[in-house]
Amino acid sequence: MRRVVIINFKGGVGKTTTAVNVAHGLALSGFRVLLVDNDPQANSTFIFTKDVKHSLTSLFKNQFALEEAILTVRPNLDLVPASKSLSTINTWLVEQQVPRRAQVLEKILSPAEGYDFIIVDTAPSFSLLNANAITFASEAWVPVAMEYLALANIRELMNTFSTAKSNLGKDLPISYVIPFLYDRRNKKSKQIYNILIDIFGDIVTNPIHIDVRVSEAPYFSKSILEYNPQCRGANDFRRLIRRIIDENSLY
Amino acid sequence: MRRVVIINFKGGVGKTTTAVNVAHGLALSGFRVLLVDNDPQANSTFIFTKDVKHSLTSLFKNQFALEEAILTVRPNLDLVPASKSLSTINTWLVEQQVPRRAQVLEKILSPAEGYDFIIVDTAPSFSLLNANAITFASEAWVPVAMEYLALANIRELMNTFSTAKSNLGKDLPISYVIPFLYDRRNKKSKQIYNILIDIFGDIVTNPIHIDVRVSEAPYFSKSILEYNPQCRGANDFRRLIRRIIDENSLY
Numbered sequence: 450m451r452r453v454v455i456i457n458f459k460g461g462v463g464k465t466t467t468a469v470n471v472a473h474g475l476a477l478s479g480f481r482v483l484l485v486d487n488d489p490q491a492n493s494t495f496i497f498t499k500d501v502k503h504s505l506t507s508l509f510k511n512q513f514a515l516e517e518a519i520l521t522v523r524p525n526l527d528l529v530p531a532s533k534s535l536s537t538i539n540t541w542l543v544e545q546q547v548p549r550r551a552q553v554l555e556k557i558l559s560p561a562e563g564y565d566f567i568i569v570d571t572a573p574s575f576s577l578l579n580a581n582a583i584t585f586a587s588e589a590w591v592p593v594a595m596e597y598l599a600l601a602n603i604r605e606l607m608n609t610f611s612t613a614k615s616n617l618g619k620d621l622p623i624s625y626v627i628p629f630l631y632d633r634r635n636k637k638s639k640q641i642y643n644i645l646i647d648i649f650g651d652i653v654t655n656p657i658h659i660d661v662r663v664s665e666a667p668y669f670s671k672s673i674l675e676y677n678p679q680c681r682g683a684n685d686f687r688r689l690i691r692r693i694i695d696e697n698s699l700y
Numbered sequence: 701m702r703r704v705v706i707i708n709f710k711g712g713v714g715k716t717t718t719a720v721n722v723a724h725g726l727a728l729s730g731f732r733v734l735l736v737d738n739d740p741q742a743n744s745t746f747i748f749t750k751d752v753k754h755s756l757t758s759l760f761k762n763q764f765a766l767e768e769a770i771l772t773v774r775p776n777l778d779l780v781p782a783s784k785s786l787s788t789i790n791t792w793l794v795e796q797q798v799p800r801r802a803q804v805l806e807k808i809l810s811p812a813e814g815y816d817f818i819i820v821d822t823a824p825s826f827s828l829l830n831a832n833a834i835t836f837a838s839e840a841w842v843p844v845a846m847e848y849l850a851l852a853n854i855r856e857l858m859n860t861f862s863t864a865k866s867n868l869g870k871d872l873p874i875s876y877v878i879p880f881l882y883d884r885r886n887k888k889s890k891q892i893y894n895i896l897i898d899i900f901g902d903i904v905t906n907p908i909h910i911d912v913r914v915s916e917a918p919y920f921s922k923s924i925l926e927y928n929p930q931c932r933g934a935n936d937f938r939r940l941i942r943r944i945i946d947e948n949s950l951y
């Protein structure tokens with residue numbers, strides 16, 4: 450089973466868009482996927498459902514069992530939903546002096562069986578919630594928008610992973626750096642793409658081009674593969690998913 | 701003096717771009733501005749300087765006085781820089797059981813004199829750092845990207861302000877909702893702009909159009925008003941700044 454955290458501390462770079470579309474694409478290919486929404490903004494949840502009974506918050510507080518919170522949102526695709534109250538967990542874990550407070554998510558998800566992928570979507574913040582996601586995961590997927598401000602902190606990201614993990618004696622390798630909002634019309638995208646290749650080498654995947662239909666799909670509570678399966682954005686995601694599947698044997 | 705927080709819990713919607721360009725635009729018009737970077741990602745800081753001596757972190761920990769941290773980055777424009785260590789303040793405030801832990805920023809900035817505007821840039825997170833920014837401010841400016849996902853949580857934002865402030869018996873009015881990344885080529889922008897007008901009425905400002913030069917300016921450590929003063933993005937910001945100045949007498 451692959452334990453994935455989709456992470457980038459810069460906001461609005463394509464984390465949720467990756468989480469939703471790759472999770473659904475893998476499910477359509479027959480893989481069993483659990484999507485965990487670890488962001489109080491709950492965008493991944495919002496796209497798949499408007500009706501949440503128990504959210505990840507109540508799992509952190511040990512009020513319910515995992516299976517009571519899990520929602521099946523598509524064939525082969527389950528969701529652990531988020532809610533705004535998840536933001537209180539950062540202070541709650543400290544105030545309650547919860548032992549091993551960065552390993553709570555790992556404990557919550559330990560009963561999850563039968564999945565090929567557990568994918569965790571995150572908020573753009575240095576937080577205890579994210580320390581939990583980083584500790585749970587065995588690989589990181591990092592969407593990066595083709596923007597200078599998105600690039601400014603990318604090296605910091607790598608340092609953050611190694612420090613977070615060194616406290617626990619594990620490493621969190623980055624499996625994929627996913628160039629997002631790639632725009633062939635301006636040279637900035639090409640320039641930033643080249644810088645990513647210089648820094649990260651062959652873990653840089655095919656870019657996800659700017660495609661307005663990708664940003665429309667959430668409005669219809671759909672993944673891009675359902676909303677407009679033939680558009681450029683859908684093709685880009687299918688190509689990325691194929692690579693993820695082809696490399697499954699490495700994990 | 702106007703105490704402003706630029707805030708939106710959705711990532712990547714134009715908070716930093718607004719903070720940097722409006723702060724510099726007001727400074728160019730002769731107003732004295734203090735820009736406070738309250739985001740551990742430190743994007744506002746990064747645009748104006750690569751050389752930070754003391755950051756806001758050490759002010760929260762009461763290790764230095766405000767004037768030792770302030771940097772003058774342009775005529776009439778001072779900066780309280782951020783750094784990545786600012787992210788530790790969320791847990792530090794709880795662990796140290798700091799009294800009135802949401803009123804520390806207000807205390808830090810109380811010696812700031814002679815400014816017409818104090819503008820605080822924030823991270824997209826529900827955090828103690830942001831509770832401090834909300835408590836300090838007397839008005840909020842809310843950039844909103846013309847995207848469905850950016851719209852999903854906008855009503856939450858208003859609830860968050862009223863709850864945060866009701867604990868302290870004050871209100872945090874939204875002065876401006878700034879439509880960002882407005883793209884005339886697709887109907888989505890117009891549709892979302894109309895929804896914002898329905899919800900917020902006349903506090904919705906002129907939109908800031910998509911303009912690649914606005915996203916290039918950070919690479920050259922410039923505001924858009926310096927980088928390309930005649931482009932559409934620069935004109936949009938000048939129009940927004942004129943409205944802010946014209947309405948000064950209301951504040």
Ligand SMILES: Nc1ncnc2c1ncn2[C@@H]1O[C@H](COP(=O)(O)OP(=O)(O)OP(=O)(O)O)[C@@H](O)[C@H]1O
Pocket residue numbers: 459460461462463464465466467488492571572573629630657658659660661662663664665667682709710711712824847848849850
């Ligand atoms: N390929 C694309 N083309 C056009 N728009 C896109 C594309 N990918 C994402 N978007 C839009 O860009 C915005 C940011 O994407 P998204 O919300 O996935 O980023 P995020 O990193 O999850 O943001 P946050 O940090 O707030 O969680 C969204 O409105 C989304 O619909």
Ligand SMILES: Nc1ncnc2c1ncn2[C@@H]1O[C@H](COP(=O)(O)OP(=O)(O)OP(=O)(O)O)[C@@H](O)[C@H]1O
Pocket residue numbers: 458459460461573596597598599710711712713714715716717718739741743822823824880881908909910911912913914915916918933
């Ligand atoms: N008018 C515009 N046209 C084109 N690009 C823009 C425009 N305004 C902002 N951008 C770009 O969009 C991206 C997001 O903007 P910005 O970083 O200001 O958002 P933010 O809300 O501060 O993000 P975060 O939540 O990560 O702090 C940046 O790369 C920025 O350069």
Ligand SMILES: [Mg+2]
Pocket residue numbers: 464465466488492571
């Ligand atoms: Mg997201």
Ligand SMILES: [Mg+2]
Pocket residue numbers: 715716717739743744822
């Ligand atoms: Mg910002």
